Amino acid sequence: MGKKWLLIATTAMGLESVAARELKDLGYEDLKVENGKITFPGGPADICRCNLWLRTADRLRLQVGAFKAITFDSLFEQTKALPWADLLPANALFPVTGKSHKSTLHSVPDCQAIVKKAIVESLKAHYHQDWFQEDGPMFKIQVAVEKDWVTLSIDTSGDGLHRRGYRRLHNLAPLKETLASAMILLSRWTPDRPFVDPFCGSGTLPIEAAMIGQNIAPGFNRTFVSESWPLIEKEYWERAREEAEDLAKYDQPLTILGSDIDHKMVELSEHNSIEAGFSGLITFKQMQVADFTTKEANGCMIGNPPYGERMGDEQQIKTICQDLGSLYKNYKSWSFYFISSFEQFESFFGRPASKKRKLYNGRIRTDYFQYFGKKQAD
Numbered sequence: 001m002g003k004k005w006l007l008i009a010t011t012a013m014g015l016e017s018v019a020a021r022e023l024k025d026l027g028y029e030d031l032k033v034e035n036g037k038i039t040f041p042g043g044p045a046d047i048c049r050c051n052l053w054l055r056t057a058d059r060l061r062l063q064v065g066a067f068k069a070i071t072f073d074s075l076f077e078q079t080k081a082l083p084w085a086d087l088l089p090a091n092a093l094f095p096v097t098g099k100s101h102k103s104t105l106h107s108v109p110d111c112q113a114i115v116k117k118a119i120v121e122s123l124k125a126h127y128h129q130d131w132f133q134e135d136g137p138m139f140k141i142q143v144a145v146e147k148d149w150v151t152l153s154i155d156t157s158g159d160g161l162h163r164r165g166y167r168r169l170h171n172l173a174p175l176k177e178t179l180a181s182a183m184i185l186l187s188r189w190t191p192d193r194p195f196v197d198p199f200c201g202s203g204t205l206p207i208e209a210a211m212i213g214q215n216i217a218p219g220f221n222r223t224f225v226s227e228s229w230p231l232i233e234k235e236y237w238e239r240a241r242e243e244a245e246d247l248a249k250y251d252q253p254l255t256i257l258g259s260d261i262d263h264k265m266v267e268l269s270e271h272n273s274i275e276a277g278f279s280g281l282i283t284f285k286q287m288q289v290a291d292f293t294t295k296e297a298n299g300c301m302i303g304n305p306p307y308g309e310r311m312g313d314e315q316q317i318k319t320i321c322q323d324l325g326s327l328y329k330n331y332k333s334w335s336f337y338f339i340s341s342f343e344q345f346e347s348f349f350g351r352p353a354s355k356k357r358k359l360y361n362g363r364i365r366t367d368y369f370q371y372f373g374k375k376q377a378d
Helices: 016-025 044-053 072-080 108-127 177-187 204-213 234-247 263-275 314-330 345-349
Strands: 005-010 032-034 037-042 059-068 096-101 140-146 149-155 195-197 256-260 282-286 300-303 335-340 355-361 364-371
Touching: 005 044, 016 032, 016 037, 016 177, 037 044, 044 059, 044 234, 059 072, 072 108, 072 149, 096 108, 108 140, 177 204, 177 300, 177 335, 177 355, 177 364, 195 204, 204 256, 204 263, 204 282, 204 300, 256 263, 263 282, 314 335, 314 345, 345 364
Parallel strands: 096 140, 195 256, 195 300, 256 282, 300 335
Antiparallel strands: 005 037, 005 059, 032 037, 059 149, 140 149, 335 364, 355 364
């Protein structure tokens, strides 16, 4: 069976159940879902697969240990007792970051320093050396203290998993790729249905939809920090990438439209779409919401309309909500999904949402308004 560890997929608040469903679809069971994280058993092959495939998780961590500690002595001794040398080579570069919430050990800098010192002592005993160069592969260690419970873990991802590698250019308030994917997965959109984003910005929603529609692993075009770790053999990464290549459906036809009132955003979306490898597959056009028309049935419109964070925008937001409500009335077989922090969204849309879900767009608390269409027979 090989090595088994505890892995932690971290998520933004509100996305835990979406990421848990992704893990189940990848074949993982025995999931423990908590606020902002899902813990599950896995080995080296699973670190590779989950980093490549998870669309809605922020990053994947390897748990080294967890214990209760209310004194710095206890934190030091229990950290030192963990099998660090099983994971870290003698030349490992291992910075320690930390966070503490509602805990006796509330000084994060002290926790970080003590954990670092304890790991060094543990490695000294194993490698029989007094000095560590730290010029080898990166192992970012985190000490997280929550209600006196300490979790020590190592980041396996490197850059956050939202960094797919295609969005080198973006607009001022971009939707995170992980949240965009979650919005699409929550809509239960399928690749045989039309997909429209009327506020495409830098193209994140249409590009994520294309990746989901063609079953392309979101991490396929990027690297991960754990690729340099001696404890994960290269063949695990090769196998995971081969699996991703085999499962991709590059010939799956898709009808995806991204539009925006700003022609600069349309150009930006087109650029990012080409970077993602979807040249010609996604249509982008300059258009305002009210001008949308279609002959297609059973479509899915998903968007991130402007929120009116600046003064003077409120009338524009109200108008957009009314325009969206009119489209919903006219296209009864279409389903509409919008994320917004505008509290009067439903009243200006003209009806309450079929379903509403609280999500966070960065630090902004938003609602995900879901309006279900009446499916039309083909």
